[in-house]
Ligand SMILES: CC(=O)CC(=O)SCCNC(=O)CCNC(=O)[C@H](O)C(C)(C)COP(=O)(O)OP(=O)(O)OC[C@H]1O[C@@H](n2cnc3c(N)ncnc32)[C@H](O)[C@@H]1OP(=O)(O)O
């Protein structure tokens with residue numbers, strides 16, 4: 001039974017998962033390598049919950065109770081009491097493998113380790129842990145407090161007890177589960193990311209401007225965000241990693257990452273989180289960069 005949840009990575013996803021877990025009554029410890037990330041993450045959670053109080057989704061008492069359940073640190077040993085650890089660090093296989101090497105010796109022997117990876121093979125990541133049978137994918141969508149779906153992905157060795165415990169946990173967060181097999185990028189990103197990549201090719205080939213492409217898909221296909229706005233929201237580094245995993249894993253040129261996406265990432269223009277991507281967020285309103 002899950003009581004204590006550990007999160008690795010205090011980025012946008014790690015903080016979102018911490019927020020919904022605490023709101024559901026779990027004790028949460030969030031770990032990151034950088035202290036300023038942990039601080040910024042806790043401040044974001046605080047701000048999000050304050051907004052939920054203003055919009056009547058949460059009482060102030062519920063907000064205070066949830067916040068009191070969340071702690072953060074840069075000390076991995078603080079995850080030693082966790083029953084479930086969800087790794088939500090950068091979408092880079094070598095970083096994730098290194099984290100598992102460091103975190104596994106700290107964990108209780110029966111703790112479940114899960115990854116929020118958007119695309120990487122669960123079976124391959126499991127092989128970098130000491131507990132492949134208690135390892136699986138629990139893939140939340142961004143923004144976590146708002147999006148209803150969570151994909152559950154078993155690796156080849158994931159045991160039934162682990163899967164059922166994950167299912168109960170996600171259900172307790174009031175999310176809807178979909179089960180995906182362990183293929184590159186699972187279901188949502190297998191379909192969504194090629195669409196975003198195609199939108200970037202549409203920009204690259206000069207078919208339309210940033211504004212034209214986003215307006216076309218918002219008003220012409222009723223998407224809540226245009227594909228370039230959504231790419232910035234996800235993070236262009238994450239989008240590129242997912243396209244690389246699809247391209248390498250499925251060996252099909254239709255998944256070739258757009259060179260313009262590569263260029264933006266090389267420039268450090270990672271979208272909203274770095275202040276600039278297909279839009280520039282440094283002023284009062286986002287301004288298209290092309
Ligand atoms: C990459 C992967 O591995 C998988 C993925 O996650 S792919 C990405 C999936 N996500 C999407 O496709 C998101 C598409 N966008 C949307 O659905 C909407 O634009 C949106 C829900 C993000 C915002 O909706 P909106 O109607 O434009 O904005 P807004 O009215 O300001 O917000 C609606 C609610 O969401 C909340 N919200 C918006 N952005 C938020 C954020 N980043 N964090 C937390 N809450 C947020 C708002 O506070 C608001 O809540 P209340 O109703 O309590 O006030």
Ligand SMILES: NC(=O)C1=CN([C@@H]2O[C@H](COP(=O)(O)OP(=O)(O)OC[C@H]3O[C@@H](n4cnc5c(N)ncnc54)[C@H](OP(=O)(O)O)[C@@H]3O)[C@@H](O)[C@H]2O)C=CC1
Nearest residue numbers: 009010011012013032033037088089090091117118142234
């Ligand atoms: N963005 C999205 O829309 C979604 C992302 N995901 C997945 O969730 C994961 C996290 O993504 P997201 O939150 O967007 O990414 P972010 O870049 O916002 O956050 C990643 C965090 O991990 C930290 N980090 C890097 N290395 C380590 C380490 N060794 N130990 C601990 N923390 C580390 C980063 O710190 P620093 O910045 O200092 O390197 C950063 O704070 C990825 O696997 C991604 O694919 C899943 C669903 C949706």
